[in-house]
Amino acid sequence: MSADKKGKPEKQHKDRSYDGDAFIAQFALRGAREIIILDADGNTLRSTVSPRRTFVYVSSLKPLVTMARNVVRDLNPSNDVTFMRLGSNGGEVHIALGTDFILIVIQRIKRKSTTQK
Amino acid sequence: MQAAQTEPKRTKTYTDEVYRLLEEKPGVEDILIMNCSGVPIKTSMERQDALQHACLYENLREKCQAFLSKMEPPQLLTVLRVRTRLHEALLTPDGKITVLVVQNPKDTHLKVQDLKGNSLTI
Numbered sequence: 001m002s003a004d005k006k007g008k009p010e011k012q013h014k015d016r017s018y019d020g021d022a023f024i025a026q027f028a029l030r031g032a033r034e035i036i037i038l039d040a041d042g043n044t045l046r047s048t049v050s051p052r053r054t055f056v057y058v059s060s061l062k063p064l065v066t067m068a069r070n071v072v073r074d075l076n077p078s079n080d081v082t083f084m085r086l087g088s089n090g091g092e093v094h095i096a097l098g099t100d101f102i103l104i105v106i107q108r109i110k111r112k113s114t115t116q117k
Numbered sequence: 118m119q120a121a122q123t124e125p126k127r128t129k130t131y132t133d134e135v136y137r138l139l140e141e142k143p144g145v146e147d148i149l150i151m152n153c154s155g156v157p158i159k160t161s162m163e164r165q166d167a168l169q170h171a172c173l174y175e176n177l178r179e180k181c182q183a184f185l186s187k188m189e190p191p192q193l194l195t196v197l198r199v200r201t202r203l204h205e206a207l208l209t210p211d212g213k214i215t216v217l218v219v220q221n222p223k224d225t226h227l228k229v230q231d232l233k234g235n236s237l238t239i
Contacts, residue, residue, distance in 0.1 A: 060184045067180055071173040072201050075166075083200035086181050088192035093185075 024048060027105060031091070034106035038062075042102070061104060065095060132159055132214060139218060146204060147219040151175070155215070174208050174217055 027035060036054055037046040042062045047054040065084065072079050084095040091108040132150050136159050139148045149167055150159040155175040160167040178197055185192045197208040205222040208215065 056187075060187060064177075064180050064184060067177055068199055071177050072199065074173060075169065076203065079201045079203050081199060081201050083198075085196070085198040085200075086185060086194060087196040087198070088185050088194055090190060090192045 030107060031110055032094075032105045032107035034104075036104040036106075038102040038104070040100050040102070045101070057104065057106070061093075061095065062102075065097065065102065069097075135214075135216060139216070142220075144221040144223070145218055146221060149217040149219075151215040151217065153213045153215075158214075170217060170219075174206065175215070178208055178210065178215070 024035060027033075033048065034057075035046075035048045036044060036057060038044055038058065042058065044051075044054055044058060049057070065081070068084055069081050072081050081097055083097065086093040086095075089109075091106065094103075094105045094107065096103040096105075136148055136150060139145055140161075147162050147166075147170075148160065149157055149162060149170055151171050152158050155171055157167045157171045162170065174197075177199075178194065181197050182194045185194055194210060199206045199208075200222060205220050207218045207220065209217075
């Protein structure tokens with residue numbers, strides 16, 4: 001199941017429709033199960049989490065991205081954000097900002113005692 | 118019992134030591150150390166720039182912390198990294214101080230992706 005990066009062509013369920021996707025599987029090697037792809041305006045294009053949860057994430061992360069952009073531009077008008085990484089004890093959130101899209105990857109560090117999604 | 122992990126002593130000597138160690142690292146452009154209320158206490162930048170950086174990044178850090186607290190389970194921010202085209206800013210909350218470092222990153226991963234022939238960007 002190589003060719004297509006984005007997995008199945010038709011999407012009936014957003015959740016779990018990417019289990020066979022090699023691209024997603026590579027992320028999952030490092031514990032990153034939650035991947036959200038947005039276009040430049042913030043509309044969700046693809047997501048591996050349920051729509052409700054995606055909405056919750058995006059609604060808090062999109063303003064964060066905008067804010068970071070403003071911060072960086074304030075300090076140096078020719079500068080622009082390309083990547084943001086929020087690290088914590090339990091996991092990390094990586095946000096990549098391309099010219100046409102925004103990619104969000106949420107990664108969990110698995111501990112032996114508890115298994116998290 | 119000592120809660121040594123959460124609130125260790127952050128004395129002046131500690132901040133001086135941190136500053137010195139950071140200065141020696143390659144690629145570091147600017148260092149800014151703030152106290153618990155976000156006021157810069159030791160910096161290599163101009164006064165004006167330092168205040169501006171501190172203010173803006175503290176704001177951003179609070180928003181990030183708010184986001185992480187909303188997730189399940191609620192977590193504390195350990196590091197905030199903002200990579201821009203020209204440089205990279207790392208903000209590390211650390212007990213009673215916050216360390217902000219502006220450095221020149223080296224994007225080695227970009228080369229790797231070209232070699233692999235993948236069209237995965239960024």
